Amino acid sequence: MFLINCPYCGERDQHEFKAGGEAHIERPKQPTELSDDEWAEYLFMRKNIKGVQFERWNHAHGCRKWFNMVRDTSNDQIKLIYKMGEKPPSE
Amino acid sequence: MAENLRVKSSEFIDETIRVSFKFNGKEYYGFKGDTLASALLANNVHLVGRSFKYHRPRGIMTAGSEEPNAIVQVNDNTDRTEPNVRATELEIYEGLEASSQNCWPSVNFDIGGINNVISPFLPAGFYYKTFMWPASFWEKYEYFIRHSAGLGKSPKDKDPDIYDHRYIHCDVLVVGAGISGILAAKNAAKNNLKTLLVDEKNELGGATIYQNREFNKIENQSSSDWIKKEIQELKKLNNLEIKTRTSVAAFHGYNYLLARENLTDHLEKKEKQGKIRQRLLKIRAKKVILATGALERPLIFNNNDRPGIMLSSAVKKYADFYGVVSGKKNVFFTNNDSAYESALCLHNKGIKVEAVIDIRENSGSKIVKAVNDAGIPIHWSHTIVDTKGYKKLNSISAMKLSNDGSSVTGSKIDIVCDCLGVAGGWTPAVHLFTQSGGKLTFDETNKVFLPNKYSSEQISVGSCNGDFKIKEIINNLSINLKEFLNIEKTDFDNVTVESEDDNSKRNIWLLPSDKPLGKTKPFVDYQNDATAKDIKLALREGFRSIEHVKRYTTTGMGTDQGKLGNMHALGIIADTADVKMGELGTTTFRPPYTPLTFGTIVGRNVGEYFDVFRRTPMNDWHVENKAEFENVGQWKRAWYYPINNESMHEAVQRESMAARETAGILDASTLGKIDIQGTDASEFLNRVYTNAWSKLGIGKCRYGLMLNEDGMVYDDGVTTRLGENHYIMTTTTGGAANVLGKLEDYLQTEWPELDVYLTSVTDHYATASICGPNSKKILNKIIPDLDLSEENFPHMSFKDTQIENIKCRIMRISFTGEHSYEINVQANYGKAVWEKCMEAGKEFNITPYGTETMHLLRAEKGFIIVGQDTDGTMTPIDLQMDWIVSKKKYDFIGKRSLYRSDTMKEDRKQLVGLLTDDPNIVLEEGAQIVSELNQSPVNMLGHVTSSYYSPNLKKSIALAVVRGGKNMMGKKLFIPMENKTINVTIANPVFFDTENKRLNA
């Protein structure tokens, strides 16, 4: 059970949060101009890494804000939390 | 006359208080402080159960939570009955009744003994190979197996007890109150850290408290006297909470632990009443100190499972702590010095020790010398090759071990005995450590797995960290605590410790016998009856992974999770497969450490508190008017309103006709309502709905369909434009929360530039929907000065108005196809407005209808219900709702997916109407539809999604999804049911008033 540091509320128990899948997958600005394959890439393809992964989380039972998390899925260590719209760390 | 095998009184047992209890129907007594196991042993009862597979007699083996055999059913045939209770942990109380769990029909009668005789035919994997195939035979085996399997009985009645949950946040949690735990907790608390100390036992002090080890001295006192003083001081500390009878069940990530605090299980029945039985502690600790100790290992030899064969440390604990004599003639069998402590302890209490069998060649330690001086014969380099005695051990046979330990030589020594204490070394209790995600390392010298990499702010101290001698425990604890707690000193930095320092051990995982392995029974897992032979068989059959061997042989899969035999199983696998134990790894220990009862897990969330439910403001009226309710999400919705013993069908038929013939009224308060404001509100709706919103006039309503990005229908509802930058969206009852979440997600992450604000207002409004030809007259009576003309208040528009002085919002929208009005008022006026409608509608026989009639009426009109007629695989095109998909809009959620090759296929399942050839047959929802009856395999075209008998059309109607159904209008299809085939024809899904004339009637 994670202890998650919401960037707006502080440390809260995991059960207040909802996981929202891989982060930094931007919705294409012009979907109609994409091929089926390109659209499928956006729609379906997710990395699901064993290791360091960038994720979206939502403080659903709190401030309801979405934010980003860098988590090592192999040991569940949360490396970093940063707000939506902020650039992901390079390393 | 019951026996009472006690030595001179123990300070932990109150011999002045006798406690009567029943075991397997027979009356016994023990004393206050006894566990069921200690009391039974005092009564010379060793046989407590039968083994799982071979039904072999089994006795008490241990004195703790690792017990594999003495598993009992408590208070059978009462509402407090509980299976899987370990007799070694169960404190006796007046009136306790317990029985052996695996002993059908009785512990002394051998029904499954037949399995023991035919055991060559019951090897590993036997259950998989035999009973599971052929499948049809399972029913025949099942009765026999289930009865003799000893899995315990769950209570049939409601649990009468109260359970509780409590959150605890602390700086330091210390698990285990042995010497390490006591010292750790004391020093944490003394350094101003808020500390919680828990232990599964009822006494603090672990083994140190009773083990008067001859050669262990702290500050020149016996270690037990010294720890007692420490405990006295500990109890005076302020920021320390101590919880005994509290077992940590799970250690999750981020130092989140679950513990069960047992509050009344040791109390008499009358004292249990009205008290909380168990409390689940949800602990979040900044730092965790595991001081969980070590479990003694048995040795694996032929017939090592007879009643009377116990762990050496257990024999000692029963004598020291409970004052109980486990046997009158004791033998110890060991590979290290531990057994000598037990032997000496018994000897000093005047209990006879016949011999010590030691597989080592010798040991020169002080304790061994003391045993020797006591005149107890020691047989070096010997192993036990067999044991005798069916329901109770009566003798053992030993032989000399070969130098390499793989075989035996010489002649047999037979020793008559009734108790054998076995000492195979110590296994650190690393279960919680591994649960937390910690990684182990294998210590080749001591043959133990030790904590290596921690996954959170925690340390393991004492014997669970591999420190077995009191000197190393105290020295290492002092160093580790200072570093972990970041403190300068501990209060035991300078204590003087004397302890026996001989660690010599000869480790042989599987001890040889004079008979070959196939003819012996060396049990590795007592609870699941797995022998060394089974493990070797699994390896021969090609299993290599420890996790596979575990499942195939069931080793370690009992309620004890193989706490005793796991290491031996690993050792035997490693030896046989010739791999290193460290490389083999270990099986995963999963929570809970010991079984938890469901009551503890659910706590107070039972009965009406099981889940949250929501009631509408009109709920009381529905109850008074005898509505039946159905659950829709968390809502309790009125389902139908039966009058004079009407069946559901009769009530729904009456309600449906009334709604079309005169007037009906529905409580629609549960529909999700989202208030949308902001200068970009119209643009936002354009992006989330399939149709266009920019041109919707203020005061107008529009139906919208919302898709997922994959193009599948997600939700629907009517949205009303209240002002230039202000809308109110309605969603389905069940979808409200998810729709809000999805909209917020897009606003926060994809379109943060949009100026839009969302507020859930579902609970703020109550909604009464009146429909039918007389609805207009009824509304006119309620609000006489509102102009209800088509010009002023047409279909799909709304009015802000007042009912007397209550503000209300009226939408002229319809889900039934009838002329209707949805009256929205502030929630607390809901019931008053509903009653006003009923009063005004009385002369028109206004009829309240529930969700079932609503479903029927909309099905007559072919309106879909998202989640009933759709299932996450339906696009609007599949639903034949092309009209609602804007061709002009550049983009909206899911638009691109509607042009994927897959979503454009002609033979997708499409929504159609179905009519039965016999208009009186009502189809079953979910029934499969086919075009050919005698095809193999059958080509399944789709299924029925909604089906009703329409009282207004006087025939059966249905909606269905059918592969390529759009182009099958008029086609005859079949619905094969269990005992008949129903002929159906594909029809237009709009069955009633296809021209929508009634909307404006």
Ligand SMILES: [Zn+2]
């Ligand atoms: Zn928050």
